[in-house]
Amino acid sequence: MTKTGAQILWECLEREQVTTVFGYPGGAILPAYDALKHSKIHHVLVRHEQGATHMADGYARAAGNVGVAIATSGPGATNMVTGIATAMLDSSPIVCITGQVGSKLIGSDAFQETDITGVTLPITKHNYLVTHASEVARTIREAFYVARSGRPGPVLVDITKDAQQTSCEFDWDAAKPQLPGYRPDLSPDAKEYEQALELIQHAKRPVILAGHGIIVSGAMAEVRTFAERTGIPIALTLLGIGAFPASHPLNLGMMGMHGEAWVNHTIQEADLLLAFGMRFDDRVTGNLKTYAPNAKKIHVEIDPAEINKNVKVDVALVGDLREVLDELLPHVSSVDRSEWLDFIDKLKGDSAVRDIQNLPDNGHLYAAHVINDLWRETRDGDTIVVTDVGQHQMWEAQYYKHDRPRSLITSGGLGTMGFALPAAIGAKVARPEAEVWVVVGDGGFQMTMAELATIVQENLKVNIAIINNGFLGMVRQWQEFFYERNYQATPLLNPDFVKVAEAYGIRSMAVTQRAEVVPAVQAARQHDGPVLIDFKVEQEDTVYPMVAAGASLHEMIRRPSPIVETAADE
Amino acid sequence: MMNTFVVYVENKPGVLTRVASLFRRRAFNIDSLTVGRTEKPEVSRMTITAEADRDQARRIEANLYKLVNVLLVENITNQPAIVRDLAMIKVAVTHEARSHVLELASVFRARVVDVAPDSLTIEITGAEDKIDGLLEVLRPYGVLEMVRTGIVAMRRGSKSSAVASVGNNLAHVIADDDVSYSV
Numbered sequence: 001m002t003k004t005g006a007q008i009l010w011e012c013l014e015r016e017q018v019t020t021v022f023g024y025p026g027g028a029i030l031p032a033y034d035a036l037k038h039s040k041i042h043h044v045l046v047r048h049e050q051g052a053t054h055m056a057d058g059y060a061r062a063a064g065n066v067g068v069a070i071a072t073s074g075p076g077a078t079n080m081v082t083g084i085a086t087a088m089l090d091s092s093p094i095v096c097i098t099g100q101v102g103s104k105l106i107g108s109d110a111f112q113e114t115d116i117t118g119v120t121l122p123i124t125k126h127n128y129l130v131t132h133a134s135e136v137a138r139t140i141r142e143a144f145y146v147a148r149s150g151r152p153g154p155v156l157v158d159i160t161k162d163a164q165q166t167s168c169e170f171d172w173d174a175a176k177p178q179l180p181g182y183r184p185d186l187s188p189d190a191k192e193y194e195q196a197l198e199l200i201q202h203a204k205r206p207v208i209l210a211g212h213g214i215i216v217s218g219a220m221a222e223v224r225t226f227a228e229r230t231g232i233p234i235a236l237t238l239l240g241i242g243a244f245p246a247s248h249p250l251n252l253g254m255m256g257m258h259g260e261a262w263v264n265h266t267i268q269e270a271d272l273l274l275a276f277g278m279r280f281d282d283r284v285t286g287n288l289k290t291y292a293p294n295a296k297k298i299h300v301e302i303d304p305a306e307i308n309k310n311v312k313v314d315v316a317l318v319g320d321l322r323e324v325l326d327e328l329l330p331h332v333s334s335v336d337r338s339e340w341l342d343f344i345d346k347l348k349g350d351s352a353v354r355d356i357q358n359l360p361d362n363g364h365l366y367a368a369h370v371i372n373d374l375w376r377e378t379r380d381g382d383t384i385v386v387t388d389v390g391q392h393q394m395w396e397a398q399y400y401k402h403d404r405p406r407s408l409i410t411s412g413g414l415g416t417m418g419f420a421l422p423a424a425i426g427a428k429v430a431r432p433e434a435e436v437w438v439v440v441g442d443g444g445f446q447m448t449m450a451e452l453a454t455i456v457q458e459n460l461k462v463n464i465a466i467i468n469n470g471f472l473g474m475v476r477q478w479q480e481f482f483y484e485r486n487y488q489a490t491p492l493l494n495p496d497f498v499k500v501a502e503a504y505g506i507r508s509m510a511v512t513q514r515a516e517v518v519p520a521v522q523a524a525r526q527h528d529g530p531v532l533i534d535f536k537v538e539q540e541d542t543v544y545p546m547v548a549a550g551a552s553l554h555e556m557i558r559r560p561s562p563i564v565e566t567a568a569d570e
Numbered sequence: 571m572m573n574t575f576v577v578y579v580e581n582k583p584g585v586l587t588r589v590a591s592l593f594r595r596r597a598f599n600i601d602s603l604t605v606g607r608t609e610k611p612e613v614s615r616m617t618i619t620a621e622a623d624r625d626q627a628r629r630i631e632a633n634l635y636k637l638v639n640v641l642l643v644e645n646i647t648n649q650p651a652i653v654r655d656l657a658m659i660k661v662a663v664t665h666e667a668r669s670h671v672l673e674l675a676s677v678f679r680a681r682v683v684d685v686a687p688d689s690l691t692i693e694i695t696g697a698e699d700k701i702d703g704l705l706e707v708l709r710p711y712g713v714l715e716m717v718r719t720g721i722v723a724m725r726r727g728s729k730s731s732a733v734a735s736v737g738n739n740l741a742h743v744i745a746d747d748d749v750s751y752s753v
Contacts, residue, residue, distance in 0.1 A: 117584070121588065122591060122595045126638040129584075146638060179638060180580065181579070181580060181637070181640045181642075182638045303636070304635065305629060305632035305636055307628075307632070308628065308629070309629060312625075
């Protein structure tokens with residue numbers, strides 16, 4: 001059957017189970033938009049193409065499926081760069097489709113021409129330039145396959161205007177992916193399994209380091225069985241949160257730069273690290289020279305390029321985590337680890353005393369309280385929290401106890417401010433039944449708050465909690481610790497967020513007292529439209545503990561004890 | 571140490587950029603890179619040399635392997651291989667020097683490919699050190715111009731890196747030193 005490239009594009013997206021795309025039209029992608037009216041696919045009009053990529057990313061992470069963003073050539077395409085890099089660093093499967101000037105104009109610096117495949121080469125898993133309608137079908141099929149298989153990642157497909165306009169014979173079955181060099185299905189051999197089992201057998205102080213790969217692989221049940229059968233406690237990376245229930249007795253909590261003190265100490269004292277789908281990011285290890293000095297390391301990882309990149313490991317099991325654990329599970333047995341677990345418990349005791357949670361209510365509003373109250377109110381439902389980047393992100397990771405996978409969506413590797421609001425839109429579209437909360441700082445919110453209009457236009461029930469401290473808080477914290485409190489360019493002059501929300505027709509309120517937190521959250525949940533709450537929290541609060549960049553994992557800056565409440569109390 | 575990688579890639583536009591960009595992105599310096607056709611029209615073959623220690627060489631290999639258009643990567647640094655570089659050297663010659671230069675060329679089994687009244691152009695093929703050797707002895711006469719292709723390499727013996735044998739799962743990065751990443 002003869003179809004235009006544009007028609008083929010939509011038909012292929014439908015066949016790839018796409019129901020929603022996030023996009024913004026423009027000249028070079030207009031033929032595709034023209035053909036949209038015959039498609040069943042719903043198009044969400046964003047306010048900036050960066051938003052479209054974050055929405056596709058949020059969609060992908062919430063659904064466990066490929067998210068799709070569409071933009072025009074030139075500025076439309078370059079605006080996607082931040083979102084693509086975000087998806088790349090966090091292994092999120094998205095397909096970005098961009099229009100390109102006509103194939104005869106390529107290389108002529110035509111209006112809105114950008115070499116977007118060149119620009120995105122190092123930040124995509126793979127990308128394509130399509131110059132003929134006959135290449136559209138195969139390319140889209142390959143793009144989806146590459147994006148979601150192996151270690152997932154973003155794929156960009158740049159389609160020239162003439163490739164969208166011209167017609168060709170369309171045959172889905174004939175357009176099978178042809179990727180002779182792409183083999184995402186690696187698996188370890190028997191010898192490597194034996195070596196791993198040998199190490200597990202003899203370990204006295206083992207810890208599992210649980211990463212994003214568990215969620216990507218869908219290995220939550222296997223990891224849980226493994227931990228319970230072996231009695232090995234689990235520490236989580238930021239993106240690993242939700243991979244193992246926070247309420248489980250073997251869950252230690254988050255590790256790394258702002259990880260719990262006992263978790264970091266546990267890792268440093270361990271004699272065996274079992275890294276499950278994590279990549280030893282510098283935010284997790286601290287100084288590599290002193291990282292877990294007495295521990296053997298087993299690395300279960302699907303991407304062979306991650307092996308021995310940062311941390312030299314003793315055994316590498318390259319393959320899909322779930323398959324690897326299925327292989328290991330029959331051979332591991334229960335061991336009495338009470339001595340090791342008691343040791344960890346003792347480490348915990350000290351930290352609990354220092355926790356800001358234990359402060360009496362003296363009228364100050366702390367972000368920790370806001371987030372903990374939010375968790376108490378929403379813990380029982382199917383809730384997705386989408387965080388931005390900075391202090392509020394770390395507090396959320398510490399004080400919101402996630403029990404389910406895909407219940408926290410956040411930008412980890414790239415640390416992209418402005419991620420939360422659009423990603424939450426994508427998450428809500430992916431899982432309309434879920435309760436979606438944006439937890440965002442006052443700085444990051446202003447980077448992409450134009451997408452409030454998208455929420456309203458799409459009539460989405462998304463709740464927004466701004467943790468408003470009037471600072472670029474995490475940068476201010478670094479200035480406090482490492483730059484003698486020289487607060488250059490970190491104080492923010494903010495608009496009245498309540499009025500901003502009102503201008504969009506979004507219900508809104510401001511909260512300044514701890515006692516008002518729970519009623520505000522309850523009111524937001526009861527309202528059937530989107531709600532924005534401006535939590536005006538302590539301005540100079542600090543995320544503790546903190547491992548300074550380059551310091552050893554056990555050398556943490558701790559919350560002063562007794563707790564100093566505010567700078568004014570000092 | 572200097573590592574030699576043989577990389578089979580799909581013969582498609584932009585693949586060279588992807589490979590070169592990967593070295594730049596991961597902060598490895600390419601010493602030489604040659605690319606050309608193979609016995610199969612849809613496959614191109616690159617020989618890449620780069621300075622890297624063992625771990626780095628492994629990471630280069632693993633990252634190359636991740637490129638979708640890369641079919642096969644072999645690190646042949648520690649394997650018996652034929653390694654060849656080709657150079658053309660234009661040497662200034664006076665009437666008296668001409669016979670000396672011709673003699674040197676013949677000692678090195680190089681060929682004279684162009685003769686002009688005051689210069690000779692010599693073509694030499696061989697391992698890099700052989701070419702360096704000839705260059706050294708020609709320098710006193712005055713090297714006017716030189717070009718080298720960079721090395722191409724092939725393993726010795728009947729064992730070939732059959733790109734055809736796709737499907738082998740060889741990505742065992744720790745256990746076996748000699749195993750390369752394969753498709």
